[in-house]
Amino acid sequence: MFQSFSPNMLKTFELCPKKFYFRYVKNISMPVNDEIFEFGKNIHALASYYLRKENIDRMETSLTPKEKDIWEYLKGINYFKYETVATEYNLSAKLGQYFFGGRLDALLKDGNKYYILDYKTGAIPKNAKYDFQTMIYLLAVQKFFNTDNVTFVYLDLKNRKESVIELTPALEKEYKERLGQITEKIEHEDYIKNKNVCPCEYKIICY
Ligand code: SF4
Structure with missing residues (x-):
């Protein structure tokens, strides 16, 4: 059914397959009030121009x-002294x-x-090492740039903390297995089942 997956697609499926069905199978978008996202947009734009x-x-x-x-905190981080390869960069790679x-x-x-930076004006994922964004971006950079030296850095801009995940051969194997497992589930999911992770923005069409 699908040919490509983003981290958001996989996160949504893990949260609630029914929500995934509405959003990505039926292509129904619902308005969400995301103040953190709006706030972060200026910082992301500024960082991109600066780099x-x-x-x-x-x-x-x-x-x-x-x-x-x-912004003053972000501008002063050591990573910003490195060479800029790309910013706001759309990247995908075929894995399996x-x-x-x-x-x-x-x-x-x-x-x-290589260092992948991700600025968070909200919270860093609780389990950053196995977040789909971490897994996908690390594997995509590894493959696209043909390198085994790649690290993901989450920057918690509010609390001024970092979460750093370096890709290792063991993690690469585990990430590929996890991505294989979830895409397999997506292909075979019975979307009618209610996983009861409610409520979300789709509740008015869900019940
Ligand atoms: S309302 Fe609940 S069951 Fe329905 S899509 Fe949202 S989280 Fe899933």
Whole structure:
């Protein structure tokens, strides 16, 4: 049924297969009130321009005090001294029979080591090592850039913390197995079953 998967698709399926059915099989979008997402958009844009060495003077003066505080922290992190490979970068790679991919906030390089940066104005995933975003981005960069030196860095901009996951041969094997298992489940899911993880934005059409 599907040829490609994003981290959000897999996360949604894991949360509730019925929600996945509405969103990705029937293509029904529901409005969500995501203030954190809106707040993060300016920071993401600013970081992207900055890493591409574009002039951000005017953007910086239009930041709110809260955004300015976060931006000053982000601008000072060590990773921003590395070489910029790409920002806001759409990347996908074929792993097994499917393509997996998404949009990376930034891909940087220090010597022969690649670093995927992900800025979080909300929370870092609780189990970052096995988050679908971590797994997919690490494997996609490894494959696309033909490298075994790739690390994922979540930056918690609010609490000024990092979560760092380096791809190892053991993790690569485990990630491929996990992606294989969930795509297998998606292909064979009975979407009528209610997993009862309610409520979500689809509840008005769900019951
Ligand atoms: S309302 Fe509940 S069962 Fe229905 S899609 Fe949302 S989480 Fe799933």
